[in-house]
Amino acid sequence: MRTWLTFVLVSVLGLGLLGCQDETTPANTAAGARLARPLTIGVSIPSADHGWTAGVGYWAREAMKMYPEVNWVYATADTPHKQISDVRDMMTQQKLDALVILATESAPLTPVAKEVRANGIYIVNVDRGFVEEGIADVFIEGDNEAFGRKSAEFIVEKLNGQGRLVILRGIPCTVDTDRFEAAMDVFRRHPGIEVLGTPQPAYYNRQKGLEVMQAQLAQFDDIDAVWCQDDDIALGAEQAIRGAQRTDIQWILGGAGMKEIVKRVMEKDPFIPADITYPPSMIAVGIHMAVSNLRDGQAEKVGQFMPQHIKLDVDLITPENAEKYYYPDSTY
Amino acid sequence: MTHRSAEIDRPAPPAALEWLGRLGPLVALAVLVALVGLRNPRFLAPANLLNILHAWSFVGIVAVGMTFVILQGGIDLSVGSLVAFAGGLGIWLMNTVIGADAIAQAAQAAQAAGLEPPHSAIRVALAGLFASAGWAGSEPAGVALALAVILLTGLAAGLFNGLLIAKGRVAPFIATLGGLAIYRSLAQALADGGEFRSASFEWFPLFGGGGLPLPLTNPYGKPLVLAWPVIVFFVVAVAGHVLLRHTRYGRYVVAIGANEQAARYSAIRVDRVRLATYALIGGLTGLAALLAASWTNSVASGSAGLMWELDAIAAVVIGGTRMSGGAGRVWGTVVGLLILGVIGNMLNLLQVSPYLQGLVKGLIIIAAVLMQRLGRTD
Numbered sequence: 001m002r003t004w005l006t007f008v009l010v011s012v013l014g015l016g017l018l019g020c021q022d023e024t025t026p027a028n029t030a031a032g033a034r035l036a037r038p039l040t041i042g043v044s045i046p047s048a049d050h051g052w053t054a055g056v057g058y059w060a061r062e063a064m065k066m067y068p069e070v071n072w073v074y075a076t077a078d079t080p081h082k083q084i085s086d087v088r089d090m091m092t093q094q095k096l097d098a099l100v101i102l103a104t105e106s107a108p109l110t111p112v113a114k115e116v117r118a119n120g121i122y123i124v125n126v127d128r129g130f131v132e133e134g135i136a137d138v139f140i141e142g143d144n145e146a147f148g149r150k151s152a153e154f155i156v157e158k159l160n161g162q163g164r165l166v167i168l169r170g171i172p173c174t175v176d177t178d179r180f181e182a183a184m185d186v187f188r189r190h191p192g193i194e195v196l197g198t199p200q201p202a203y204y205n206r207q208k209g210l211e212v213m214q215a216q217l218a219q220f221d222d223i224d225a226v227w228c229q230d231d232d233i234a235l236g237a238e239q240a241i242r243g244a245q246r247t248d249i250q251w252i253l254g255g256a257g258m259k260e261i262v263k264r265v266m267e268k269d270p271f272i273p274a275d276i277t278y279p280p281s282m283i284a285v286g287i288h289m290a291v292s293n294l295r296d297g298q299a300e301k302v303g304q305f306m307p308q309h310i311k312l313d314v315d316l317i318t319p320e321n322a323e324k325y326y327y328p329d330s331t332y
Numbered sequence: 333m334t335h336r337s338a339e340i341d342r343p344a345p346p347a348a349l350e351w352l353g354r355l356g357p358l359v360a361l362a363v364l365v366a367l368v369g370l371r372n373p374r375f376l377a378p379a380n381l382l383n384i385l386h387a388w389s390f391v392g393i394v395a396v397g398m399t400f401v402i403l404q405g406g407i408d409l410s411v412g413s414l415v416a417f418a419g420g421l422g423i424w425l426m427n428t429v430i431g432a433d434a435i436a437q438a439a440q441a442a443q444a445a446g447l448e449p450p451h452s453a454i455r456v457a458l459a460g461l462f463a464s465a466g467w468a469g470s471e472p473a474g475v476a477l478a479l480a481v482i483l484l485t486g487l488a489a490g491l492f493n494g495l496l497i498a499k500g501r502v503a504p505f506i507a508t509l510g511g512l513a514i515y516r517s518l519a520q521a522l523a524d525g526g527e528f529r530s531a532s533f534e535w536f537p538l539f540g541g542g543g544l545p546l547p548l549t550n551p552y553g554k555p556l557v558l559a560w561p562v563i564v565f566f567v568v569a570v571a572g573h574v575l576l577r578h579t580r581y582g583r584y585v586v587a588i589g590a591n592e593q594a595a596r597y598s599a600i601r602v603d604r605v606r607l608a609t610y611a612l613i614g615g616l617t618g619l620a621a622l623l624a625a626s627w628t629n630s631v632a633s634g635s636a637g638l639m640w641e642l643d644a645i646a647a648v649v650i651g652g653t654r655m656s657g658g659a660g661r662v663w664g665t666v667v668g669l670l671i672l673g674v675i676g677n678m679l680n681l682l683q684v685s686p687y688l689q690g691l692v693k694g695l696i697i698i699a700a701v702l703m704q705r706l707g708r709t710d
Contacts, residue, residue, distance in 0.1 A: 081624075092379040
C-alpha cells in the first residue's frame with residue numbers, strides 16, 4: 001500500500017515536470033497575424049532508426065521552425081501501429097487543419113489516412129504512398145525506380161559491363177523493392193555483370209551493413225564492386241572490407257546523399273566514386289506546401305492547379321557536381 | 333510457502349489492507365487519468381478515450397493470455413512475431429483465392445513466353461485447388477478462409493510451443509524465443525520482405541475497422557463507433573477473469589505457478605494444463621492478429637506485432653501479476669494495459685519529445701515491478 005502511494009507520488013511529480021515542458025510548445029500567438037486564422041498541422045514521421053530518417057527529422061523540425069505561427073503537432077513512430085495511434089491521437093486531441101505524413105509503411109497507414117480524409121483534413125503524403133488513389137491531396141515522393149536504374153547504369157558503365165557484384169538491400173519495403181527491381185532490369189540486359197548470391201537486407205543501417213558484408217566476404221572471392229543502395233550501409237560495408245583486408249573490391253556505391261559520403265566523392269576518393277541523391281529534405285517540401293496551400297483559406301483555389309503527385313528526380317553525384325549536393329549544416 | 337498454498341486452496345477475501353494494496357494499479361490509473369484530464373481536458377474527450385482503447389485492444393487480447401502463461405510460471409515471447417505470420421498467411425491465402433484466376437493466367441503466360449514464373453509453384457497449385465473448389469474470385473470465400481486460417485495458425489503455434497515446453501522440457505523463454513525468430517522470418521519470407529496487402533476491400537476490413545455506432549461525434553462532427561476489437565477485448569477479459577477465478581483450470585494454473593512440485597503431488601496433470609495455457613495464448617494471439625490485420629487491411633511483415641510480446645508482458649507485470657507466477661489477476665492486466673495506453677496518449681497530448689516516450693514507459697514498468705517487490709515484504 002505504502003509503495004503504491006509512492007507510485008502515485010512519482011506519477012504526480014513526473015506529470016508536473018511534463019507539464020512544465022508543455023508550456024514551451026509553440027502556440028499560436030500574435031505572430032498568427034500573417035494567417036487568416038491560426039493553422040493546426042500534424043507532422044507524423046518514422047523515428048530516426050537510420051541516418052536518412054534522422055535527416056527527415058532534422059528537416060521536419062527546420063521546416064516547422066520557419067512557421068512559428070502554426071500550431072505544430074509532431075510525432076515520430078517506430079512501427080505502423082504506433083504511427084496509426086499517433087495520427088489518431090493528434091486528430092482527436094487537436095482540431096487538425098492538415099496532416100503531413102511520411103508513412104513507416106504504405107499499406108497499414110492507408111485505412112487511417114482514409115479516416116483523416118473523411119474528417120476533412122488536408123493530407124500531404126511524403127515518400128511512401130498510400131495504396132489507394134485519391135486519399136492524399138498532395139503526394140511527394142522520390143523516384144525510386146530512377147534511383148535503382150541510375151545506380152545500376154553507373155555500375156555497369158564503371159565496370160565496363162564485366163564484373164562480379166555484391167548487392168546489399170535495404171529495409172524490406174516498397175522503396176527497396178522498387179529500387180532493386182529497377183536495378184535488376186538493367187543488370188539483366190548486361191549479362192557480363194554477375195550478381196553474387198541472393199542479395200540480403202541490411203536495413204539501411206551501418207551495423208547491419210557491416211554484418212551482412214562480412215558474410216558476403218566470407219562466401220565470395222574476387223568481388224569487383226558492391227552496391228549498397230544507402231550510405232549508412234555503405235559505411236558498414238566499407239568497414240567490413242577494410243577489416244578483412246580485401247583488395248579485390250575496388251569501389252562501392254551507396255546512396256541518399258549523406259554529407260560525409262558526398263564530401264568523399266567531392267575529394268575524389270577512389271573507393272567512393274559516386275553517390276545518388278534521395279534528399280530527406282523532401283519532408284520540408286511537404287510541410288512548406290501544407291502551410292502555403294492552406295494559408296489565407298484558399299486551399300480549394302490552390303487545388304485547381306496544384307499537382308497531386310510530385311515525383312522528385314534523383315541525381316547521380318560525381319566529383320564534378322558534388323559541391324552542389326553538400327550541406328555541411330545538415331545532420332545527414 | 334504457506335502463504336502461497338493458502339491462496340490456491342482459498343482465493344477468499346484477503347485482509348482489507350491487502351485488498352487496498354491490490355487496488356494499487358487501479359488507484360495509479362485513476363490518479364493518472366485525473367491528473368492528465370485536469371492538465372488538459374481534451375484528454376477526457378470520448379474520441380480520445382476510444383482511441384486509447386482501440387489502439388491497445390489488440391495487445392490487450394494477447395495480454396489476457398499472457399496473464400495465464402506468466403501465472404503458471406512461463407513466458408511467451410513468440411506472440412508478436414506470430415501476429416505477423418498468422419495475419420500474413422491469412423491475407424496471402426485470401427488473396428490467392430480472390431486472385432486465383434489471375435495467378436493461373438500469369439503462370440501460363442510466363443510459361444508460354446519462357447519467362448520466370450511470377451508466383452511460386454505452391455501458390456499456383458493452391459490457386460488451381462481453390463479454382464476447382466469453385467472459390468476463385470469470391471471475396472466472401474477468401475475472407476472466410478483467412479478468418480479460419482489466422483485463428484487456427486495462432487492456435488497451432490500455441491500448441492506447438494506448449495508441446496515443446498510441456499513434453500520437450502524446453503525452457504519457455506528459449507522455446508518461445510525460437511518462435512519469435514521463426515514466425516517473423518516466415519512472415520518476411522512469405523511476403524518477400526514487403527507487406528501483405530489485402531485484396532478484399534469490402535469484407536475483410538470490417539472486423540477491425542467497424543463497430544457499434546455511438547450517439548457521439550468527434551471534433552469534426554463525424555459519428556464515433558465502439559470498435560469491434562474493443563468489444564472483443566472486453567469479452568476476452570471478462571471470460572479470462574471467470575476462467576481464472578471460477579474454474580478448476582484457473583486454480584490449476586495458479587497452483588502450478590506457485591509450486592509445480594506440490595501441484596504434481598496433488599495429482600494435477602501439469603503437462604496438460606501447461607499445453608492448454610500455451611494453446612490459449614496462441615488462440616488469443618490469432619484473434620488479435622485477425623483484428624489487427626483487418627484494421628490495417630494489410631500486414632507489414634517486418635513490423636506488424638513488433639514488440640507486442642513485451643507490451644503484453646509489461647501490462648501483466650504492471651497489473652500486479654508476479655513475474656515468477658502463482659499470483660495475479662486478469663483485471664490487473666487490463667488496468668496495466670490502460671496505464672500503458674494512457675501514458676502513450678498523454679505523452680502525445682503534452683507533445684513530449686517522441687524520443688523521451690520510451691524513457692517514461694520504461695520507468696513506469698520498472699517502478700511497478702520494484703513496488704511489487706517492496707510490497708511483498710509488507
